[in-house]
Amino acid sequence: MSRWMPVVDALGPQVRSRWVFNCYLIPDAGEGRPLLIDVGLRSHAAAAAQWLAQHHLSRPLVAATHLHSDHVGGIPTLCNECGMTDESVLLPARAQPYLDGSETPRSPGLREVARIHPVFRSQRFSLGSLIEQARGPQIGYGLREMSAPASSPTWLHDGETMFSAGEWQVLSAPGHTDDSTAFYHEASRTLASGDAVLTANGRAWFNPEYVDAARSAETEDRFRSLRVDVLLPGHGRPLVGRDLLAQARSSKHR
Numbered sequence: 001m002s003r004w005m006p007v008v009d010a011l012g013p014q015v016r017s018r019w020v021f022n023c024y025l026i027p028d029a030g031e032g033r034p035l036l037i038d039v040g041l042r043s044h045a046a047a048a049a050q051w052l053a054q055h056h057l058s059r060p061l062v063a064a065t066h067l068h069s070d071h072v073g074g075i076p077t078l079c080n081e082c083g084m085t086d087e088s089v090l091l092p093a094r095a096q097p098y099l100d101g102s103e104t105p106r107s108p109g110l111r112e113v114a115r116i117h118p119v120f121r122s123q124r125f126s127l128g129s130l131i132e133q134a135r136g137p138q139i140g141y142g143l144r145e146m147s148a149p150a151s152s153p154t155w156l157h158d159g160e161t162m163f164s165a166g167e168w169q170v171l172s173a174p175g176h177t178d179d180s181t182a183f184y185h186e187a188s189r190t191l192a193s194g195d196a197v198l199t200a201n202g203r204a205w206f207n208p209e210y211v212d213a214a215r216s217a218e219t220e221d222r223f224r225s226l227r228v229d230v231l232l233p234g235h236g237r238p239l240v241g242r243d244l245l246a247q248a249r250s251s252k253h254r
């Protein structure tokens, strides 16, 4: 059974992984408000609601690093279970035209996805999670058509903090998809990288699975100089170590 595991300590980010589907829970992202990052599975949502109730935490926020269905599929369930309004759903502003239908999101094809096979092997396989993801509601985009996780979310822009009193900064990270975004907490040098940076074999890896080679290379250049000692990747195991992105494997190694 999968459960929440502390990445560093009990007060810091918690991770719940079912195979490569990672969901992160930050107990206090500012003002005592808990923050969920990338609630991809409905079972992540149910487990998050339970954890918050057990720890007497209320007014949660949920953020997504991009709108791939394996990162947003559990958001409606979470909102239901925790009585959250659309306003507490934080989505990258770059995805706004996807919701009103004025732009079709670009998504890596299966040949691209196959490039990250070491990542798929780095976490314990769970058939249940795969079935859940495949049969889940049509939220977000990927293999199927786009469906909105919330109708009027809060949009996140590059460089701003996630909410008024929060300390998590929004960093655009296009390449894997156009709406790819990461969240950075400078004080603890923690990066929730979404699918911009993955991990495999104990090492960070700028994702070789992308829709835009040029923008992916730009993101890699920009992120190399970011001091990251705690890495919370979209897929692969979280890493703790010194300056993890300086020594990361390049997306050109594909």
Ligand SMILES: [Zn+2]
Binding pocket: 066, 068, 176, 177, 195
């Ligand atoms: Zn993705």
